[in-house]
Amino acid sequence: MKLNDAVWGALLLLLSAALLVHVQSFPTIPGQKVGPALFPGAIAVALGVCAVLLVLKGLAARGAGGESAEWIVLDDWTRRGHYVFAFFVTIGVNIFYILAIDWLGFLIVGTVYLSVLFVVYGVGRKWVLPIAVIVTLGIHYAFYKLLKVPLPWGLLQGVAY
Amino acid sequence: MTAWEQAFVLVFQPYNIFVMLAASLFGLFVGAVPGLTATMATALLVPVTFFMAPIPAIAAIVTATAMAIFSGDIPGCLMRMPGTPASAAYTDEAYAMTRKGQAELALGAGLVFSAIGGLFGTAVLIVAAPTLAEFALKFSSYEYFWLVLLGLTCAVFMTSDRPLKGFVSLLLGLLIACVGLNNPAAFPRLTFGSTEMLGGLGMIPLMIGMFAISEIIRFAVDTNPPLKIVDQPLGNVFKGMWGLTKKYPMQILRGSALGTLVGALPGAGADIAAWMSYAVSKKFSKEPEKFGTGHVEGIVESGSANNSALAGAWIPALVFGIPGDSITAIVIGVLYMKNMNPGPTLFTNNPQNIYAVYLLFIIANLIMIPLGWWCIKVSKQILKVPRNVLMPIIMLFCVVGSFAINNTAFDVTVMLVAGIAAYVMEDNGFPIAPAILGVVLGGMLEENLVSSMIKADGDFSAFFTRPVAGTLAALTLAVWFLPIVMKRLRRLAGA
Numbered sequence: 001m002k003l004n005d006a007v008w009g010a011l012l013l014l015l016s017a018a019l020l021v022h023v024q025s026f027p028t029i030p031g032q033k034v035g036p037a038l039f040p041g042a043i044a045v046a047l048g049v050c051a052v053l054l055v056l057k058g059l060a061a062r063g064a065g066g067e068s069a070e071w072i073v074l075d076d077w078t079r080r081g082h083y084v085f086a087f088f089v090t091i092g093v094n095i096f097y098i099l100a101i102d103w104l105g106f107l108i109v110g111t112v113y114l115s116v117l118f119v120v121y122g123v124g125r126k127w128v129l130p131i132a133v134i135v136t137l138g139i140h141y142a143f144y145k146l147l148k149v150p151l152p153w154g155l156l157q158g159v160a161y
Numbered sequence: 162m163t164a165w166e167q168a169f170v171l172v173f174q175p176y177n178i179f180v181m182l183a184a185s186l187f188g189l190f191v192g193a194v195p196g197l198t199a200t201m202a203t204a205l206l207v208p209v210t211f212f213m214a215p216i217p218a219i220a221a222i223v224t225a226t227a228m229a230i231f232s233g234d235i236p237g238c239l240m241r242m243p244g245t246p247a248s249a250a251y252t253d254e255a256y257a258m259t260r261k262g263q264a265e266l267a268l269g270a271g272l273v274f275s276a277i278g279g280l281f282g283t284a285v286l287i288v289a290a291p292t293l294a295e296f297a298l299k300f301s302s303y304e305y306f307w308l309v310l311l312g313l314t315c316a317v318f319m320t321s322d323r324p325l326k327g328f329v330s331l332l333l334g335l336l337i338a339c340v341g342l343n344n345p346a347a348f349p350r351l352t353f354g355s356t357e358m359l360g361g362l363g364m365i366p367l368m369i370g371m372f373a374i375s376e377i378i379r380f381a382v383d384t385n386p387p388l389k390i391v392d393q394p395l396g397n398v399f400k401g402m403w404g405l406t407k408k409y410p411m412q413i414l415r416g417s418a419l420g421t422l423v424g425a426l427p428g429a430g431a432d433i434a435a436w437m438s439y440a441v442s443k444k445f446s447k448e449p450e451k452f453g454t455g456h457v458e459g460i461v462e463s464g465s466a467n468n469s470a471l472a473g474a475w476i477p478a479l480v481f482g483i484p485g486d487s488i489t490a491i492v493i494g495v496l497y498m499k500n501m502n503p504g505p506t507l508f509t510n511n512p513q514n515i516y517a518v519y520l521l522f523i524i525a526n527l528i529m530i531p532l533g534w535w536c537i538k539v540s541k542q543i544l545k546v547p548r549n550v551l552m553p554i555i556m557l558f559c560v561v562g563s564f565a566i567n568n569t570a571f572d573v574t575v576m577l578v579a580g581i582a583a584y585v586m587e588d589n590g591f592p593i594a595p596a597i598l599g600v601v602l603g604g605m606l607e608e609n610l611v612s613s614m615i616k617a618d619g620d621f622s623a624f625f626t627r628p629v630a631g632t633l634a635a636l637t638l639a640v641w642f643l644p645i646v647m648k649r650l651r652r653l654a655g656a
Binding site for chain 2: 019026027035039040043046047050075076086090098101102118121131143150151
């Protein structure tokens with residue numbers, strides 16, 4: 001999904017303005033002219049300048065015609081259902097991981113995570129579960145046992161080793 | 162024991178040798194699989210190196226990246242698909258050689274001249290870094306301020322043909338660096354009330370997201386049909402290498418030198434070094450008409466350039482803490498975690514660690530030759546590894562790796578958001594490298610700016626009157642304004 005430069009410019013201009021307002025609330029260091037607001041404030045100003053230039057560039061491109069004249073250009077994959085699905089699943093499994101990891105534990109979440117991706121990416125059905133289980137156990141062993149990372153057990157707390 | 166002896170002991174420990182071998186295999190594999198890059202290899206290694214002593218941790222990264230930059234040539238040659246962006250410059254050339262039945266010559270040139278370029282870059286690193294460090298010992302906050310600003314400026318102008326978008330990317334990176342308590346008044350900035358953001362956004366989850374997750378998203382929506390591997394028996398890849406060395410000594414030297422220089426410039430790494438070297442090679446060649454038809458000369462030159470850039474990038478990273486490319490941007494994070502804070506004092510206080518880094522580079526480039534030879538032998542098997550199995554595994558590894566640094570699911574969120582952001586940015590023509598440099602250098606830039614301002618006490622001339630600071634300031638302003646001035650002049654001259 002490609003947005004016209006002017007759209008990016010407008011979004012960045014909003015960000016810059018919000019930042020400029022926000023840094024006004026930062027405290028000053030007593031007796032000093034410079035404080036925590038200086039640096040983000042300077043970034044906001046520079047961002048604002050870039051944003052205005054981007055808006056001008058984008059508007060100029062709209063006048064010139066061609067692909068960059070559109071407000072929005074959709075990538076090829078967005079018109080094909082399977083790829084759109086794959087895109088959302090790729091992001092979705094990570095959200096699932098973040099939300100479910102403490103409750104379900106790594107072994108269950110990891111197996112589901114991999115299985116879902118394998119199915120969506122078109123791995124042969126009979127391979128999905130075996131590979132998912134073996135890899136999850138392997139990663140668990142490497143990080144939990146060898147590197148001592150406290151991966152949560154969740155529901156499987158009873159079999160924790 | 163002298164520092165050099167200590168360095169030898171550090172490097173030649175069995176554990177370290179084991180780490181280097183394992184990292185070599187990992188690097189060769191990652192480099193050879195299209196869609197997995199050398200930077201990604203580094204990002205994936207970080208969670209593992211987190212649990213190692215400093216020297217093995219650095220050894221793993223140095224070896225894996227050197228191998229990956231070489232093995233990126235393999236799919237370029239056999240599938241017309243670069244394994245890493247650093248091979249993209251001469252992929253068409255290498256593939257054309259394969260079509261002419263010269264696959265082993267292309268692969269051999271890639272391997273041998275990668276190693277030579279890497280050793281050249283290492284030699285420059287060994288000579289230049291201590292000299293620069295001695296010079297840098299005299300730097301105050303004014304010099305560092307300009308140096309960081311110059312580095313960031315280079316990153317914007319070197320990594321993109323669209324400096325405006327590069328600049329936006331840089332500013333966003335600097336903004337991310339502002340998050341948290343790490344500022345002059347220890348005031349929680351841009352944390353949105355979240356306690357997890359008080360310490361700032363984790364560098365490692367950010368990097369893993371930007372370099373690995375974004376690649377996996379790109380894989381998921383890749384509509385191109387899978388590429389075919391050229392089925393051609395590969396003969397002895399070392400045959401004819403001596404002849405090439407004698408035929409193209411100038412090209413090897415020029416490629417290595419340019420590569421080291423481009424590597425040392427902040428932001429630009431092996432990929433840009435290879436593109437520039439290929440162009441230079443064509444320009445100065447006696448037979449430029451042969452370029453693009455399967456002519457080995459450009460591969461010799463740019464193949465040495467991309468590996469020498471790797472070592473070159475370590476020069477500013479070790480001496481000033483300013484990364485020369487995105488790999489060293491991650492390395493700097495690792496150095497801080499290992500209490501090896503980069504800077505000139507690293508050379509005076511712990512010279513054995515620096516000498517060990519030199520040795521690691523030399524060893525990595527030497528073992529590249531046998532291991533690379535073996536990798537070419539089994540390359541067809543590697544290229545057949547199904548990516549639809551590989552990518553989910555890598556992504557789960559990324560998730561666990563991000564979690565492992567601080568044991569918090571918040572870092573996984575940071576990784577995911579950074580990954581999506583990087584994907585959208587690249588899709589819209591915003592280069593990623595300036596953002597990474599902004600994140601890495603934001604704290605340093607602000608710290609030196611604020612302490613300089615306090616020291617100057619309202620007198621801005623202090624930023625320009627010290628000789629080195631003044632020179633760096635002039636250079637920075639020149640990089641900013643010269644392109645605009647030149648454009649105007651050209652327009653005036655034309656009118």
